[in-house]
Amino acid sequence: MLTILFDGLAYGMLLFVLAVGLSVTLGLMNFINLAHGAFAMAGGYVAVVMMQRYGLSLFWSLPAAFVLTAAVGALLERTLYVRLYDKTHLEQVLFTIGLTFMAMATVDYFMGASPQIVDVPKALEGNFELGIVSLNKYRIFVIAVCALLTIALQLGLSKTRFGSRLRAAVDDSRVARGLGIDVTAIFALTFAFGSGLAGFGGALGSAIFSIDPQFPLKFMIYFLIVIAVGGTSTITGPFLASILLGVADVAGKYYTPEIGGHRIEIGGFVIYTIMVLVLIFRPQGLFGRAVGK
Template identity: 35%
Template sequence: MDLFNIPLPAILSQLVVGLINGSFYALLSLGLAIIFGLLNIINFAHGAQYMLGAFAAWFGLQYLGINYWVALLVAPLAVGAFGMLLERTMLSRLYREDHLYGLLLTFGLALIIEGLFVQGFGVSGNPYATPEALRGPVNLGFMMLPKYRLWVIVVSVVVCIACWLVIERTKLGAYLRAGTENPRLLQAFGVNVPLMITLTYGFGVALAALAGVLAAPIFQVSPKMGSDLIIVVFAVVVIGGMGSILGSIVTGLGLGVIEGATKVVWPEASNTVIFVIMAIVLLVRPAGLFGKEK
């Protein structure tokens, strides 16, 4: 069975590969959505924080003998802590200002962090070996998929669903959502809102770092890895609807698949297709597919 003269197995395998990229988009846009929802900050440093996650894993393996599995936990914690430091010392001063200031600050931070890493490590990056247990391919019938790629999809889907459940179904999530709606009222009920904001930012950053660790064995661990990705991820967030948790997960995965399909049909357009979709969505539904008009 052929579709557009392309054999079905080829289409299926491209869709699977698209899903892998979609997993990264989903994880990253989820972090952005959580941060934007509560802090009203457009976190442009997200790409740099993703890169920091990958570098933390690489440092760990290279100098401290920390293996992949430990790095999967430790790197997000370390980078998340760094994020909280940024939030306390800098971002927290901007909550009363316009969105634009947060965007400029985080964009500046991203440039500085990236610049320092280019200075220190060069742009070519460093290789990070795939962990022993995840080497080799799995036979999916229509394609041989490297085990590690399958692992990325699984981890990302599990983490995304867990985040969504926590935010939508638990008391902690209820606090978060209440904080998004009306932080002053929530504080009046005795909730420590500033602490909650700091932790939320740290969590969003940790998600970016987790995506970074997941990406380390697939791509070169290089200072530019985040800036290549971040613009696409912002488009994903805009399409999904700013601040919508479910929207960012679904659009992240969906757009990965659409991008994958474009790479087969018209490869030259594969880095623009997402922006074309963004333009259309903005025209038809300015608040995004899952966003609410305010």
């Protein structure tokens, strides 16, 4: 039971790092970016390539994945995404699905369709024995890194000048623009940073779940759930939602009740049902506040 909670916590933290960029960009520009998972996948493959082909350590791969995906994100934002902000949601959806398909096929072409998993660094192998529970060292590392990141994000958002500009822009971008805040630049920066975080999360996660070309589609729904449940106006909302989702997902895989003689995995049902219910009763998210836009 404790192990499930622990694994779920690690998984949820990871999900948060993966999804937080999407949550902020969605709240800021009201832009539906279904290609967010592609950035996470890119980060994962950066780690795979660096570690398997060049024998570098995971500790080098993580920052590299962040920088590379952030750069790609910035490039795409300036060249392509910027043309889509004033288009309809349908066009945004089509465009980003198109990008996702292209990314998936490209990765398939260069890396093959088989799932890739990277080795955990030697220093983080094995478990900590703590009385009755044994905790996986790598998951402790993941939790620690993600917790640090979350605290840094929260502080950056609430204490720095950039953070307060960003919050102002999310709350009401028109008024923020009127006050002389360069919303376009803030958005570009945030988008790049969010993509970088996704890449970082992908690299960090590549040692826990395997990475394959289907990754963006598989995780798209998880990202959407995080946003649906957590809302887009804060980062604490998506954070709590990620933890919940992580624990629920891991628990759902362990807990398989028998119904009418058939062993049934309920994980998927529970999660999707919760998402649909939350969307129906609290369209602004479980932890979000209603924003009049």
